[in-house]
Amino acid sequence: MDERTLEKALARAEALCAERGVRLTPQRRRVLELVCRAGHPIGAYDILSQIREGAAAAPPTVYRALDFLLEQGLVHKLETLHAYIGCTHPEHPHSSQFLICADCGDVTELEDESIVGSLRTAAAETGFKPSRPIVEVIGTCANCALKPPRK
């Protein structure tokens, strides 16, 4: 993520938190910044070691900030990667789907109504009430499909 986009994302996060009456503290802001700056999924301990370049810190520091950011929908957790990524459209709560390229590591966030719909329908058939639908598709992105795999 380039500096301009980053600035915008942070400003938007500030605004959203203010609106919601929750506190985007310097720590939380810092973690959000690191996640966004990475531009790809980043692990909690990677965040931690970057924070440690400037100050002492321990795992709970990072996990607490991440918990807050996840609650606010400012970042997403990719369960299959044990890694976190900035949300591309935090304005409204939503359930996203992720396309994860196993080759280059890039991740695309989708908000596809037809996926959400088919999930809802299938769940409803069994009387199941979804609260958090996780959709992470591992595969090969368009770019990487064109060229031979790295390595």
Add this chain to the structure above:
Amino acid sequence: MDERTLEKALARAEALCAERGVRLTPQRRRVLELVCRAGHPIGAYDILSQIREGAAAAPPTVYRALDFLLEQGLVHKLETLHAYIGCTHPEHPHSSQFLICADCGDVTELEDESIVGSLRTAAAETGFKPSRPIVEVIGTCANCALKPPRK
């Protein structure tokens, strides 16, 4: 899973492995048995401690067996739970979806064509080639929706 069903599942696994020319060794069979017997998602270290009731064992023993069983489609891994569950229809390779009850812990395995279809369509739009679609829906099952939550 009751004894009869378990016996059938193991016999089916034997047959499938024979057909495919791969070896369902006693270790692998034992791990499959423990996963199936549990009847709900079970962690690698839970399996390990059950194995240890009968013999010395270390984590790689379990993880190697699980890797094999996953490859053969005899068990599934639930990424959000870090746990494993026996496949309910291992005959053909397939991509499953899981409904995970956050209240009682029960898991339902679906094979819903409309979910698979919408995923494929959405991926195709971006030129993405899916290889392993992960769908795990956290929520409340029909039973638990009726009664107040445990705890």
Add this chain to the structure above:
DNA sequence: TTGCGGGACGTTATAAAGTTACTTTTGATT
């Protein structure tokens, strides 16, 4: 028969991800 090669398994150690429990600080509100 010997000896090679590969797959399965044993063993030790360690990495990676996440949590618990408790203390201290901060900051908004009375």
Add this chain to the structure above:
DNA sequence: AATCAAAAGTAACTTTATAACGTCCCGCAA
């Protein structure tokens, strides 16, 4: 200024997973 809760600091620890290396056993070819 006193208070109370949310946030952050700190140390220890748990859980999940992998690395690296050695051994055993079996099938097969020389």
